[in-house]
Amino acid sequence: MNPPILREVAELRAVVAGWRASGACVGVVPTMGALHEGHLGLVRAAKARADRVIVTIFVNPRQFDNPDDLAKYPRSEVRDAQTLAPLAVDAIYAPDTAQMYPEGFATTISVSGIGEGLCGAHRPGHFDGVATVVAKLLLQTGADMAFFGEKDFQQLMLVRRLVRDLDIPAEIVGCPIARAEDGLALSSRNARLSRAGRATAPALYRALSKAVAALCAGAPVAGTLEIARAEVLSAGFSAVEYLELRSAQTLAPLDRADRPARVLAAAHLDGVRLIDNAPVPV
Numbered sequence: 001m002n003p004p005i006l007r008e009v010a011e012l013r014a015v016v017a018g019w020r021a022s023g024a025c026v027g028v029v030p031t032m033g034a035l036h037e038g039h040l041g042l043v044r045a046a047k048a049r050a051d052r053v054i055v056t057i058f059v060n061p062r063q064f065d066n067p068d069d070l071a072k073y074p075r076s077e078v079r080d081a082q083t084l085a086p087l088a089v090d091a092i093y094a095p096d097t098a099q100m101y102p103e104g105f106a107t108t109i110s111v112s113g114i115g116e117g118l119c120g121a122h123r124p125g126h127f128d129g130v131a132t133v134v135a136k137l138l139l140q141t142g143a144d145m146a147f148f149g150e151k152d153f154q155q156l157m158l159v160r161r162l163v164r165d166l167d168i169p170a171e172i173v174g175c176p177i178a179r180a181e182d183g184l185a186l187s188s189r190n191a192r193l194s195r196a197g198r199a200t201a202p203a204l205y206r207a208l209s210k211a212v213a214a215l216c217a218g219a220p221v222a223g224t225l226e227i228a229r230a231e232v233l234s235a236g237f238s239a240v241e242y243l244e245l246r247s248a249q250t251l252a253p254l255d256r257a258d259r260p261a262r263v264l265a266a267a268h269l270d271g272v273r274l275i276d277n278a279p280v281p282v
Helices: 009-021 037-049 067-072 077-087 126-141 150-165 188-192 195-200 203-216 221-235
Strands: 026-031 052-057 091-093 145-149 171-175 239-247 261-269 272-280
Touching (some): 009 052, 026 037, 026 126, 037 077, 037 145, 037 171, 052 077, 052 126, 077 091, 126 145, 145 150, 150 171, 150 272, 203 221, 203 239, 203 261, 203 272
Parallel strands (some): 026 052, 145 171
């Protein structure tokens, strides 16, 4: 049986209040739909820790800096509900835009520092949209825990800062990147790749993995990252937006791999923007 789909905040809060009355712990998995195995891994992690699990499905227009990208984003609510059925999710919350941003809506949340650079530098307003919708979803669901994938590592760090700064009583749980057998990080955007593009796409993670190995062996940061950029482009990507070494704790840029870090990248292939990252142990 497919999970019940809730559309309105009042309806959602009434359901959650009933769960709370019985002492249940509530987990939420925020998504924009077009669910894949990566999302299902987040749901399984939530099921393992929470008594009740909500999956939200909302394609948030405020985090798209490119109207064409918003228009092309895959939407498949019926298939998503069928995909979630075997996992016994307790509810899907799928509001429309008018429910999330009613007439007269005038508030935007901005997280400085972590939201700057990397994706923030190339997608103006993106993280303001993310911060605003995540804050609303956490307050609407009243969840004790929210589950996010580490593929969007900057987003994960930003959400953690958001809940600390605004005293939102939810634990933010980061879950490992889910990958296909060839290493490609699972993403809803992968469905937009051509067959040739899908064959090329794993080159991004291969380049990151080689860079991590080189850094762990003591190679200089600047040269290692430049080699990785060249490898991504030579594989067939049209552009590399960024490929950087950042602190795993603060996202500050690093010129030495002398503390826990991440190599993070965004690159374009087939007109699709792909992101990925890999941890660099000390």
